[in-house]
Each structure stands twice: as structure tokens, then as C-alpha cells.
Amino acid sequence: MVMVTYPRDLHYTREHEWARLEGDLIRVGITAYAVQQLGDVTLVDMPAPGEDVQAHERFGDIESVKTVSELFAPVSGEVVEVNAALESSPELVNEGPYEEGWLIKIRPSDRTELEGLMDAARYEEYLGTLDG
Amino acid sequence: MPVRYEGIKAEHEAVRTRAGLFDVSHMGEILVEGPNAVPEVDRLVTNDVSNLPVGRALYTVCCNDAGGILDDLIVYRLEKEKGLVGCNASNRDKIVTHFASHLSLGTPWNDVSDSWALLALQGPSAVRVLEALGAPEELLKLPSFHVTRASLAGVDLWVARTGYTGEDGFELFCASEDAVTLWRALLEKGEPCGLQPVGLGARDTLRLEARLMLYGNDITEETNPFEAGLGWVVKLDAGDFVGKDALEAIKAAGVERKLVGFEMVGRGIARHGYLIVVDGQRVGEVTSGSPGPTVGRNIGLGYVPKSSSKIGTRLGIEIRGKVVDAVVVTTPFYKR
Numbered sequence: 381m382v383m384v385t386y387p388r389d390l391h392y393t394r395e396h397e398w399a400r401l402e403g404d405l406i407r408v409g410i411t412a413y414a415v416q417q418l419g420d421v422t423l424v425d426m427p428a429p430g431e432d433v434q435a436h437e438r439f440g441d442i443e444s445v446k447t448v449s450e451l452f453a454p455v456s457g458e459v460v461e462v463n464a465a466l467e468s469s470p471e472l473v474n475e476g477p478y479e480e481g482w483l484i485k486i487r488p489s490d491r492t493e494l495e496g497l498m499d500a501a502r503y504e505e506y507l508g509t510l511d512g
Numbered sequence: 513m514p515v516r517y518e519g520i521k522a523e524h525e526a527v528r529t530r531a532g533l534f535d536v537s538h539m540g541e542i543l544v545e546g547p548n549a550v551p552e553v554d555r556l557v558t559n560d561v562s563n564l565p566v567g568r569a570l571y572t573v574c575c576n577d578a579g580g581i582l583d584d585l586i587v588y589r590l591e592k593e594k595g596l597v598g599c600n601a602s603n604r605d606k607i608v609t610h611f612a613s614h615l616s617l618g619t620p621w622n623d624v625s626d627s628w629a630l631l632a633l634q635g636p637s638a639v640r641v642l643e644a645l646g647a648p649e650e651l652l653k654l655p656s657f658h659v660t661r662a663s664l665a666g667v668d669l670w671v672a673r674t675g676y677t678g679e680d681g682f683e684l685f686c687a688s689e690d691a692v693t694l695w696r697a698l699l700e701k702g703e704p705c706g707l708q709p710v711g712l713g714a715r716d717t718l719r720l721e722a723r724l725m726l727y728g729n730d731i732t733e734e735t736n737p738f739e740a741g742l743g744w745v746v747k748l749d750a751g752d753f754v755g756k757d758a759l760e761a762i763k764a765a766g767v768e769r770k771l772v773g774f775e776m777v778g779r780g781i782a783r784h785g786y787l788i789v790v791d792g793q794r795v796g797e798v799t800s801g802s803p804g805p806t807v808g809r810n811i812g813l814g815y816v817p818k819s820s821s822k823i824g825t826r827l828g829i830e831i832r833g834k835v836v837d838a839v840v841v842t843t844p845f846y847k848r
Contacts, residue, residue: 401810419515419516419519419520419713420519420520422781422810423780423803423810425777441832443781445520445521445713445717445803445805446515446520446713448781448783451795
């Protein structure tokens with residue numbers, strides 16, 4: 381496997397989502413590893429703004445040509461924005477998973493939940509324990 | 513065969529517009545020889561191969577006594593007394609056993625799946641790739657569903673103008689030990705034509721757009737050729753074959769369900785095993801479903817009651833608890 385370095389300013393889940401603190405909000409997306417595993421993303425099913433999500437629980441689904449995967453929330457809170465561009469251009473997730481391919485923004489109910497996530501170094505270590 | 517090399521969409525696009533190379537050596541091949549080889553194979557398949565001329569190939573299914581589909585096959589008449597049966601890898605043991613129990617002692621057969629490799633060269637530029645390898649004119653002009661001996665890149669082959677993508681193309685059978693040589697030569701000479709390797713993922717989206725059956729999904733032992741839309745490969749008036757009585761009865765009674773093509777109207781992708789709903793009732797199951805990269809819509813196949821099989825019928829597909837709208841459409845979804 382090609383070694384990829386992961387952005388240092390993000391927090392990571394075991395299910396390969398990332399979370400970035402931006403002021404009062406937390407932006408969420410999936411990692412380069414997840415994108416590599418999925419292949420061409422063709423559809424992203426996400427909650428509507430205003431819905432609540434729970435940390436480590438499913439908040440949506442992401443589909444590639446071949447498979448469906450569940451999306452898990454890194455933190456609990458209210459969804460305040462979803463990336464509307466993904467509706468017509470799901471391939472943005474492949475092209476820039478940390479930029480244009482972000483998924484949702486959450487207003488966290490407990491910001492300290494971020495501390496329970498992995499930092500980049502630990503996430504890279506974790507990836508090393510996964511097969512293929 | 514990997515699921516993908518560059519990416520499913522890119523590989524799919526390459527086959528539709530240029531050319532793709534598939535290593536489908538996992539497919540099963542059974543050689544049947546002797547003066548009665550072809551007539552005996554004819555008694556195991558629903559299509560009429562008894563008069564298949566030398567150098568021709570025919571698509572067919574092979575049924576059990578109840579008319580259920582054991583496998584879909586291509587039968588090639590390589591020589592007067594030599595037939596080749598190409599079967600699905602997952603059905604190889606079953607088909608070998610079935611053939612072994614029905615062929616007479618005077619008709620030797622040989623499961624050559626392990627010693628033969630199969631490369632599929634598919635796409636509108638497939639001919640140009642063979643030309644670049646120095647193939648003779650008559651090979652380039654080989655008609656659809658014909659098969660012939662050839663030599664390419666120093667490798668002896670059987671070349672058939674067949675495929676599983678809905679595009680023009682060739683399937684190349686060679687000895688396993690020659691497969692790497694042939695693969696490399698094709699990719700090297702084919703590169704200027706845009707040839708690239710293609711994996712299992714795009715093989716599935718290509719065949720689905722062309723409404724080619726995937727055994728285990730669209731057809732199984734629990735399905736019969738009439739409901740699957742394969743009545744055209746059942747020749748009830750051309751001699752006896754295993755399953756004929758059952759298929760006659762099924763045809764006379766009429767089928768209760770049909771395999772239809774549908775496209776999603778609502779936002780969602782149907783997948784194998786999802787339920788099909790009509791008027792609030794679960795009436796059937798999706799057998800294949802995915803985005804169709806060339807047709808640009810999310811498409812699928814599934815069995816529905818005959819009353820819901822007409823083009824334009826609204827269906828619901830149950831996707832993770834939600835019922836999403838779909839509509840029955842004409843197939844193939846894609847035609848070159």
C-alpha cells in the first residue's frame with residue numbers, strides 16, 4: 381500500500397471519517413483511505429439540516445459504483461449544513477475528500493468528544509493494522 | 513481478476529469508446545471430442561447446437577430436469593469432432609459433473625479450465641488492437657459468434673468474436689503458460705489505441721447495461737429461461753434435451769413472473785437482493801443493480817409478476833427502509 385500522509389489538523393474515526401473544528405462548527409468528511417476503498421463515489425445520502433446526529437452512529441450512506449457504506453458521525457450535535465454540491469457531483473468526494481468533497485457541518489453538543497478521536501499519527505498507525 | 517485497475521468508471525468508458533482487456537481465465541472450459549461430441553452436447557443444452565457448423569459459437573443455457581437454469585454457456589464448434597463449452601467459474605464443478613454423468617463413454621471430455629487462459633479484448637478499437645499485433649485480414653473480419661484458430665505474438669490461440677460487454681470484441685483462449693506473453697503484447701501494442709486493463713467492477717456495469725445475464729444473480733436454478741427472457745435460446749422443436757418436458761409445460765402454462773429492466777426515478781441505487789414493491793406489496797427482488805456509467809442512470813434487473821412487467825410500469829425499490837420510485841424500461845439499457 382502506498383503511504384499517504386493525513387492532514388495534521390483533522391481528527392479521525394475508526395470508520396474513516398474526519399472532523400475539523402472550524403469556529404463553533406465541526407466539518408465532517410471521509411478520508412483518502414475510505415475514498416481509495418470505495419472507488420468512484422456515485423451517491424451520498426445525508427441527513428437534512430436541522431437533524432441531530434449521535435457520535436459513532438450512522439448518519440448516512442455513501443455509494444460507489446460497486447458498494448454501499450455507512451457514514452458514522454464523529455461527534456454528536458445538530459447538522460447545520462450539508463454539502464449540496466454532492467447531489468449533482470458526488471465525484472467531488474474522490475477529487476478532494478478534505479476540500480470540495482466534505483459532507484456535513486455539525487454544531488457539536490459536546491466539543492470534547494473530538495478528543496476521543498484519533499489524531500493523524502494514530503490514524504496512520506491504525507491504518508497499518510488493517511489488511512489491504 | 514481485480515475489481516478495478518484505474519477505476520470502474522474510467523475502465524467502463526474505455527471499453528465503450530476505445531478498448532479494454534479482461535483477464536477472465538477463471539471461466540470454465542470443457543472440451544468434448546469424438547464423432548458424437550456435438551450431438552451429445554446438444555442433449556444437455558436448450559439451444560440447438562446439433563447443426564452448429566465448424567467455426568461457429570452459440571449462446572445457450574443448460575437446465576435441470578425441472579427446467580431450472582444450471583448455467584448459461586457458449587458452445588463453440590472448434591472442429592467437426594471437437595466442441596468447447598465455456599461455463600461460469602462458479603458453476604464449473606456442477607457443469608463438469610452434469611456433463612460427465614450424461615456424456616457416453618465414446619465421447620471423451622476434458623475439463624481444461626486450469627490449463628487454458630482466457631483474455632477478452634473488447635471495445636470499438638478491439639479490431640485495431642489485433643491489427644497492431646499483425647493479425648491477418650481474415651481474423652479481423654471474423655464475424656460475430658464465429659471462432660477460429662490463430663497465432664498472435666507467437667502464441668497459439670482460439671479466437672472467438674464474442675464477449676460480455678455489449679461491444680464488439682474478441683475472446684482469446686490460449687495455454688495458461690502463454691497468457692502473460694499475450695497479455696503484455698496486447699497491452700503494449702494496444703496502448704496507442706487506448707487499450708487498458710479492465711476489472712470485475714466494470715465487467716459488471718458493462719454487461720448490465722447490455723442486459724447480459726449474471727449467473728447467481730439474474731438466473732439461478734430457481735429461475736427458468738422463459739421468465740428470464742431467454743426463451744429465444746430454448747428450441748423445443750429441435751430434438752430432445754434435459755429439461756425439455758418441464759420447459760414445454762412451463763411454456764404452455766405461461767410464466768407468472770418476468771425479469772424486467774428498470775431505471776430509478778427517485779434518488780437511489782438498487783442493489784442485488786433489494787425488494788421490489790408494487791401497490792404497497794413486496795412482489796419481487798432486484799437481481800442486479802448499479803449506476804449505468806454510459807446510460808447515465810441508475811439501472812437494474814429484477815423479477816416482478818407478469819402484471820407489473822409492462823414497459824412504463826411504476827415500481828418501488830426498497831432501499832434501506834425507504835421505497836424509492838423506479839420504472840420498467842426497455843432493455844438492453846445500452847445498445848451500440
